[in-house]
Amino acid sequence: MELRIFTEPQQGASYDDLLAVARTAEAAGYGAFFRSDHYLKMGDATGLPGPTDAWITLAGLARDTHTIRLGTLMTAATFRHPGPLAISVAQVDQMSGGRVEFGLGAGWFEAEHTAYGLPFPATVERFDRYAEQLEIVTGLWGTPIGETYDFEGRYYRLANSPALPKPAHDIPILVGGKGRKRTPALAAKFADEFNLPFVDVETSVDLLARVDAACAEIGRDPAEITRSAVLVVCAGRDDAEVARRAAAMGRKLDELRRDGLTGTPAEVVDRLGAWREKTGISRVYLQVLDLADLDHVEFVAAEVAPQLRS
Incomplete structure (x- = not known):
């Protein structure tokens, strides 16, 4: 399992904070460094110094790191x-x-749209736009050099596009979410990876079965x-260290034990083993909430x- x-970072992080975590993760041997794409804090965090743009951040990290993979969970289709x-x-x-690696989602957090003057359509329209964006982005990247790309949709129209620039490699597409119908269908059509965001094992099994069924419908x-x-x-060496980290994260320990990967290394490994056995996941994104605690990143690695x- 990777x-x-x-x-x-919308909870409060500068570029330098993110760079420190990314470089620590790179040196420790993690498979990738991902960030959310949000413009407004959630919960009780101060959010200081304020939001950072996902793709500007990743552009900086592209030059300030060397080997670690980089991506978003998830870029909001409502933002761009x-x-x-x-192109970006x-x-x-x-x-x-x-x-x-490119994670794209429909967008969901209405308050951040209001805070920064971004339109926030109703759910059906957001998913319609999201579907068109997946079609367009993959279509632009997949158009052979020297040919042009056209698209006529309900919300977007592209005509005679040179479909440039091209990525340096075939960028993996991530689709994820809790939707029970359209999300699995979009994953079946476009995704190289399907991501389960903060859901329990039972819900995950159901969602993955829906992706499998959607794949069967299109012969994939x-x-x-x-x-x-x-x-x-x-995670920590003992209960005291786990409790200290939970307090620094501003989270209740019983909630973390119920919903996350919490405890000693043995406890975390056992929890991951149960996830793997029941869902078949081969990759886990560890949400790190205290970005100043670089020792935590190194400890888990x-x-x-x-x-x-092993």
Whole structure:
């Protein structure tokens, strides 16, 4: 099972904070560094110094790191037009030497749209736009050099596009979410990876079965899609260290034990084993909530990750 690092910088982080985590994750041997795409804090966090743009951040990390893969969980389709988005992501991929993975979602947090003047359509329209964006971005990247790309949809129209620039490699597409109908269908059509975001095992099994069924409907082998999950991590050498980390994260320990990967390395490994056995996931994004605690990132890499490889 592969472990990746996932951050929520809208809760309060500068670029330098994220760079420190990314470099620590890279040195520790994690598979990737991912960040959310949000413009407003959630819950009781101060949010200071304020939000950072996902793709500007990843452009900086593309030059300030060397080997670790980079991506988003998930870029919001409501934030950007698909043509310029395809250009930005392809450029960051070039800047990184082909290390980018692209998670795209419909967008869901209405308050951040209101806070920064972004339209927030009703759910049906958001998913319609999301579907068109997946079609356009993959279409632009997949158009052979020298040919042009056209698209006529309800919300977007592209005519005679040169479909440039191209990414440095075939960028993996991540689709995820809790939707029970359209999300599995979009995953079956477009996704290289399907991500389970903060849901329990039973819900995950149901969602994955829906993706499998959607793949069967279009004749795709579901084994082609990597299965992954996002889980908050709070690990320590003993109960006291776990409790200290939970307090620093501003989370209740009983909630973390119920919903996340919490406890000693042995406890975390056992929990991951149960997830793997019941869902078949092969990749986990560890949500790191205290970005100043770089020792936590290194501890999990040293004490948990080797047991998952053996």
